[in-house]
Amino acid sequence: MKIVVTGGLGFIGSHTVVELQQEGFEVLIVDNLSNASEEVLNGIVAITGKRPSFEKLDLRDKTGVSAFFEKHTDIQGVIHFAAFKAVGESVAKPLDYYENNLNTLVYLLQELRQLPTAHLIFSSSCTVYGQADEMPITESAPVKPAESPYGNTKQIGEEIIGDTCKIDPKLQAIALRYFNPMGAHPTAHIGELPIGVPQNLVPFITQTGAGLRKELSVFGSDYPTVDGTCVRDYIHVVDVAKAHVVALKRLLQKKNPDNFEVYNLGTGTGSSVLEVIHSFERVSGQDLNYKMVDKRPGDVITAYADTTKANEVLGWRAQSTLDEAMRSAWAWEQKIRKKQMVVG
Known part of the structure; x- marks a missing residue:
């Protein structure tokens, strides 16, 4: 079965490609290389x-997307990762996020509707919940006004898919709302490799630990949390990748009673920014240079998942601990730096 993975050279996409290939799927990656390397x-x-297989394609190019689907008529499913994903950047560049994250989804859906049957796994996010009233967050929690344009694109993206599924029973879709993926493949052959300044916490931590960054800024120290810093549900990227394969198989095997479903992906445990820093210090054996700075707009205070639905319905459960995920992230960072030193 040929499965298209958009953004398949990115962090979560590349790990999902590995899991798909190990399960025997034929994978075709589509990526515009804006935040990834061939x-x-x-x-x-x-x-x-x-x-x-790999094709360089910017999904904002509607004509190019149509030509791609005309060329590949045997596509059985699409896992859609391709999107801009940084909360802070989305506040500064809202139009870029709306154009990239929504237009591309519309163009994909227009083409998927032309297929005899269409299976879509959508990369969604816990940001759709905004600042939830209760923890842990279940899938039935109200979707509140988004705290950032990025979060809003995920909310609207789910609405677009849901509305399309209502009028087209051929379209079978699952949105996976994941919390905070981190870590790297245990082989250290792939991992998170942001271009430029990292937008996510963990690569900024590991780059600071490796000496690439002078210090880590911790945004906000007086939130109503265990230590005053924001709390998130950090989940190993390999666990996230495996969930995509499980969800895809659910659609292909016609086990879904509804043609649009949503699931949380997380560990069910919240960790503060300082707890993540201390995890790095434990696994690396070194102190991290960090400083407390002002809060930034768009940040949710606390978010961690209730994973009961994914555990019971999908039969999926996160396996790795925070320290295990951090250890893999640090091993990946060290390998990258060692390689760069050799090249240099």
């Missing part, structure tokens, strides 16, 4: 022994 393909090959 070298990631070599890492995937090193793990799986198989090179996935």
Whole structure:
């Protein structure tokens, strides 16, 4: 079965490609390389022994998307990761986020509707909940006004898919609302490799630990949490990747009673920013240079998942601890730096 993975050279996308190939799927990656490198393909090959097909394509190009689907008429499913994903950046560049994250989804759905049957796994986010009233957050929690344009694009994206599923029973879709993916593949052949300044906490921590960054800024120290810093549900990226394969199989095997379903992906445990920093210090054996700074707009105070639905309905459960995920992230960071030193 041919499965298209948009944004498949990115962090979560590349790990999902590995899991798909290991389950016997034929994978076709689509990526515009705006925040990824084609070298990631070599890492995937090193793990799986198989090179996935790859086409460079910007999904904002509607004509290009149509030509792609005309060329590949045997697509059985799409896992859609391609999107801008930084909360802070989305506040500064809202139009870029609305154009990129929503137009691309519309163009994909227009093409998927032309297929005899269409299976879509959508990369959603816990940001759809905003600042939830109760913890842990269940899938039935109200979707509040988004705290950022990024979060809003995920809310609207789910609405677009839901509205399309209502008028087209051929379209079978699952939105996976994941919390905070981190870590790297245990082989250290692939991992999170942001271009420029990292937008996520963990790569900023590991880059600071490796000496690339002078210090880590912790945004806000007086939130109503265990230690005054924001709390998130950090989940190993391999656990997230495996969930995408499980969700895809659910659609392909017609086990879904509704043609649009949503599931939380998390560990069910919240960790503060300082707790994540202390995890790094434990696994690396070194102190991290960080400072407390002012809060930033768009940040939710606390968010961690109730994963009961994913555990019971999908039969999926996160396996790795925070320290295990952090250890893999640090191993990946060290490998990157060692490689750069050799090249240099």
